[in-house]
Amino acid sequence: MAQTDNTPHDPRIHVDGAQLRRLGPASRALSLLPRQPARSILNGRHASRLRGRGLNFEELRGYLPGDDVRAIDWKVTARTGEPYVRVYTEERDRPALLLVDQRMSMFFGSRVYMKSVIAAEAAAIAAHRVLGQGDRVGGIVFGDAVIAEHKPQRRPAALHRLLGSISDANGVLNAGAQVSEAIAINDVLRAAVRIARTNTLVMVFSDFDGLDSDSERLLRHLSQAGDLILFHVADVAGTAALPDNLAMTVSDGHMQAELDTSDSTNRARLDAAIGGRLNELMAWSRKYAFPVVPLGTETPALTQMMRLFGHQRPAR
Numbered sequence: 001m002a003q004t005d006n007t008p009h010d011p012r013i014h015v016d017g018a019q020l021r022r023l024g025p026a027s028r029a030l031s032l033l034p035r036q037p038a039r040s041i042l043n044g045r046h047a048s049r050l051r052g053r054g055l056n057f058e059e060l061r062g063y064l065p066g067d068d069v070r071a072i073d074w075k076v077t078a079r080t081g082e083p084y085v086r087v088y089t090e091e092r093d094r095p096a097l098l099l100v101d102q103r104m105s106m107f108f109g110s111r112v113y114m115k116s117v118i119a120a121e122a123a124a125i126a127a128h129r130v131l132g133q134g135d136r137v138g139g140i141v142f143g144d145a146v147i148a149e150h151k152p153q154r155r156p157a158a159l160h161r162l163l164g165s166i167s168d169a170n171g172v173l174n175a176g177a178q179v180s181e182a183i184a185i186n187d188v189l190r191a192a193v194r195i196a197r198t199n200t201l202v203m204v205f206s207d208f209d210g211l212d213s214d215s216e217r218l219l220r221h222l223s224q225a226g227d228l229i230l231f232h233v234a235d236v237a238g239t240a241a242l243p244d245n246l247a248m249t250v251s252d253g254h255m256q257a258e259l260d261t262s263d264s265t266n267r268a269r270l271d272a273a274i275g276g277r278l279n280e281l282m283a284w285s286r287k288y289a290f291p292v293v294p295l296g297t298e299t300p301a302l303t304q305m306m307r308l309f310g311h312q313r314p315a316r
Contacts, residue, residue, distance in 0.1 A: 012113045015170050020124035020163040026302055027128040029311050032096075032201065037310030042229075042291055059087045095152035096130040097196050098123050098139035098162070099188055101206035101233075102169035104179050109297045110237035116173055119205040119233045120166050121301035126203055131159050135201075140191055141165040143172065144182040149191065152200075185210045189218035193225075200226040205295075207233050208277055216280075220288050228290040232281060235297045 011019055036042045060073060063083035071085040100123040106116035123139070130137040131154065138152030139162050148165040150158065185208060196202055202222045208215075208230075222228045285292045295304055 012109070012117060014114075014173070015117055015120045015124075015167055017160075017164055017167045020120065020167060021160070023121060023124050023302060024128040024132075027125045028132060030125065030129050030305060030309050031133075032126065032129055033133060039310035041293055041308045041310075043310075060084055061087060093154050094135045094199060094201060095197060096126075096135055096137050096201040096203065097152060097192055098127055098130075098137070099192055099202065099204040099206070100139060100141045100166055100169070101185070101188075101204075102141060102143045102166070102173065103182050103209065104144055104173065104177055105182070105207055105209040106233070107173040107175070107177075108235055108237075110235050111296075111298045113297045113300070114173075115207055115233045115235055115297055116170055118295050118297055118301045118304075119207075119231070120170050122231055122233075122295055122305060123166060123203070123205045124163055125302060125305055126205075127159055127162055130201075131156065137162065138195075139165075140188055140195070141169050142183050142188050143169045144177070144179045147183060147188065147191065149195070151195070182210075186212065186214050186218060189215065189222070193218060193221055196222060196226060198225055201229070202226060203229045203231065205231045205233065208281060211277055211280055216284055219284055219290070223288045223290040229293060230281060230285070230290065231293045231295055232278060233295045233297075234278070 009016060031037070060076060061084065063072065063085050067085050071087070073084050073086050076084040101119055102116055106114070106119060108115055109117075127137050127139070134154065136152035136154045137159055138150040140150070141148045141162070146169070148169070150162045150165065152158075185206065189204075192202055219228065219230075281292050284290075293305075293308055295301065
């Protein structure tokens with residue numbers, strides 16, 4: 001239901017800035033660095049290892065006892081007749097870009113939480129952790145009509161601005177909202193391609209409504225330029241098997257349609273529509289070696305992320 005100024009805040013339906021900021025301390029147990037716990041989903045069979053921060057070339061100098069022979073520059077060594085090594089230092093920080101979906105397709109939940117709430121909280125947890133690791137955090141928060149872009153920065157103020165945008169976008173979602181033409185997810189992915197530099201960690205929190213053939217090209221580009229993690233948010237009503245002989249009328253407020261699962265043709269089309277999006281994501285995950293993290297609406301985002309990233313649930 002839509003909330004008004006006189007309606008008490010329900011954290012299962014909407015988030016606010018304070019709710020997202022409170023997730024900071026609990027996020028410290030998580031890691032978005034290359035070294036992951038054994039049970040972490042990022043250690044999955046088809047998931048590539050996070051690359052972490054890159055290396056900056058510092059200098060070329062003469063070889064000293066104890067230097068790693070793999071650092072020897074053989075071309076310079078051959079030209080000068082003396083062994084030389086290339087010296088690198090790790091980048092001080094790494095940019096992370098969070099794409100947070102708050103479109104009306106996310107304002108749904110048949111159990112405990114709205115998909116939009118789970119996406120907002122999961123993104124906030126990741127944002128807290130990125131800054132806590134000493135990296136830069138930024139993002140693109142998108143609803144049906146607006147996009148808020150935040151350049152990655154290593155400052156608490158940048159984190160608070162990002163969380164504020166997530167809270168603002170979530171707050172306008174309501175059951176009575178009219179959507180004429182929602183922002184396409186591909187438009188957001190193109191913006192991410194434009195913003196993300198080499199070695200950027202890109203995390204997408206969405207139900208991925210609107211995927212098409214061009215989405216594959218954009219996701220492939222992001223995964224090859226840096227690290228890509230997709231957080232697929234789904235409700236059990238959209239993933240569970242449909243019962244037989246289900247007859248119902250559905251409406252978007254303007255048009256209505258009759259659904260009858262006893263008809264084999266209708267049943268096949270519905271099953272394909274429900275499972276097709278996730279199947280596509282998983283196929284691309286295997287093809288381009290980026291992880292897909294499944295999130296549901298039955299339990300808090302923090303509980304799910306602690307389990308998926310191989311950690312015990314935090315104490316209350």
